[in-house]
Amino acid sequence: MARSDRPTPPRIAELLEPLDLSDVTDGDLGEGVLVTGQLRPAFDDALHLSAGRLQNASLVGASLVGSRFVDTVIQGCDFSGAGLESAVMTRVELRGCRLSGVRLAQGRLRDVRFVDCQLDAINLRYVQGEFVRFEQCRLVGAEFIGATLKGAAWWDCNLADADMSQVSLERGQLHGSSLDGLKGASSLVPVAIDDDQAPVFASLLLELLGVKVTPRLDP
Numbered sequence: 001m002a003r004s005d006r007p008t009p010p011r012i013a014e015l016l017e018p019l020d021l022s023d024v025t026d027g028d029l030g031e032g033v034l035v036t037g038q039l040r041p042a043f044d045d046a047l048h049l050s051a052g053r054l055q056n057a058s059l060v061g062a063s064l065v066g067s068r069f070v071d072t073v074i075q076g077c078d079f080s081g082a083g084l085e086s087a088v089m090t091r092v093e094l095r096g097c098r099l100s101g102v103r104l105a106q107g108r109l110r111d112v113r114f115v116d117c118q119l120d121a122i123n124l125r126y127v128q129g130e131f132v133r134f135e136q137c138r139l140v141g142a143e144f145i146g147a148t149l150k151g152a153a154w155w156d157c158n159l160a161d162a163d164m165s166q167v168s169l170e171r172g173q174l175h176g177s178s179l180d181g182l183k184g185a186s187s188l189v190p191v192a193i194d195d196d197q198a199p200v201f202a203s204l205l206l207e208l209l210g211v212k213v214t215p216r217l218d219p
Helices: 195-208
Strands: 017-020 028-031 033-038 048-058 068-075 088-095 108-115 128-135 148-150 153-155 168-170
Touching: 017 028, 028 033
Parallel strands: 017 033, 028 048, 033 048, 048 068, 068 088, 088 108, 108 128, 128 148, 128 153, 148 168
Antiparallel strands: none
8 A cells, every 4th residue: 555645754762862063063963853043154064963852943044065964853943045955855844944045955855844934945856855844934935946746745835926937746736835926837747726716827837838828909
């Protein structure tokens, strides 16, 4: 029997050892730790964390290319402008985080859930994802160009001006999301939407086909 598209939740250790980011000298954060604090401005290394939590931490503008998070809860953290190209996330849940302008191009996501996150202008170009869900997230101007996604959902999100061009999507859902100005809507077909979204989505497809709805002009 095929598994549900619901992301598998992280498996977190019962007892977590505290770790302050200001004390981190290399990217191996270990397993079963509770990471807080602020990353040093000069830090430039991939982070590796498993079976732990990253909570109320500041990683603004950090260069974290190739980072790996497994069985991790990330809550209340600020990654604004960070470089997370080619990062790998497996069984990760992000809640109440700020990821505006984050570069996550060519990342690999499996069983990842974003809840109430700010992801404006995030770069998710050529991401490969399975069982990825966005819930009540702000994704204004987000770039999904060339992404390959299976079992992906955007529920009650703001997708205004997001770019979905050349996306390969299987079993996608857009229920409750704002689609104003969405680019590349045809790449998402077939996709599941709700009744209220139908007129907007239809107008996006008509625009791509060059169809204009205008009043009839008198001869």
